[in-house]
Amino acid sequence: MKRLVLALDVYERERALEIARETSDYLWAIKVNWPLILGAGLDVIKELKETANVPLIADLKLADIPNTNRLIAGKVFEAGADYVIVHGFTGRDSVNAVKELGEVIIVVEMSHPGAEEFIQPVADGLIKLANDVRPFGVIAPATRPERISYIRSKLRDGIKILTPGVGAQGGSAKKALEAGADYVIVGRSIYESKNPREKARKFHEELMGAI
């Protein structure tokens, strides 16, 4: 059972593939965002999957009307993505438009200061939306483990919690799992390391020790 997700936020195709190859033994999945897709093209999704042989999460943070969400997600699932990250904020029709095409992961909380303005005040509503829609999982930051515990206590059984913010942003992988997270997303601490494979191995072992 692996619980580590690599946030592969490098922007050159060759470098992305190299890190994916080096670290894949310790990963549950790889997460890519728009900058890599823009820089390397949609085909990078399939190439990463073939290189690392792990599930691929497309972190699109979709937040458009249902039809546009559907068009975007359609192209990205077609390219080989296994999971697409969508915002709950734009409402359940926009989320369901993506869920009809494949597995979704819903953002229910974010960690940057601006999240306090509009997102945190409706966190309960976003959790309820997730419980109704029944996605594969939700995103909630590891920088505040007490929020992971809270979300876990409110979330329907079977919906996974994926948690970014570990490593460079200060969150602890072990504490995130203890608080109820299922998967821990690590980026810079691995891909900016001189030895990404070794770093991924350490996170993997820390996570295994925490269970």
Add this chain to the structure above:
Amino acid sequence: MKRLVLALDVYERERALEIARETSDYLWAIKVNWPLILGAGLDVIKELKETANVPLIADLKLADIPNTNRLIAGKVFEAGADYVIVHGFTGRDSVNAVKELGEVIIVVEMSHPGAEEFIQPVADGLIKLANDVRPFGVIAPATRPERISYIRSKLRDGIKILTPGVGAQGGSAKKALEAGADYVIVGRSIYESKNPREKARKFHEELMGAI
């Protein structure tokens, strides 16, 4: 003074360029979304600008943390976009990260049913955010002209209102301008028409008559 924006939601590069060429005499700007960028590549932005010689709006609906918004918008401004559409609900730091790189247009209201869940209840907060951040403009749907009037009454002078929902979605171009919109965004009614140029001319004349 032109007030018509073409929402160029076709997904083949050749077709997009053809419609841009045919209609450009009547356009203030062209708006593109992710599906065209994914289908045709980022270069389509520069090609459209060279073909139509009008400003280009990239409707990315950005809704990520400041650093990721910055990385995505950086690539799209570099590709030639003049304006980038961002969500206000991810907070002012996420919006400002894009505004540091170029002109932004902030979503303060959406027209799909799911917008009633989280976005409409915070419309006043999103308008206030826009007044603080001072973007080029805001997006508000033409399907409810009374909301355009309301937003106009709350919005700082000089911030433009761009309004989608005209034509296929039932909004009236003339009523949207009368309610206080500055630019009207039309998609399907033009690009699905047998004669996109003639259709664009008619919208242009309707808009000129409304001023």
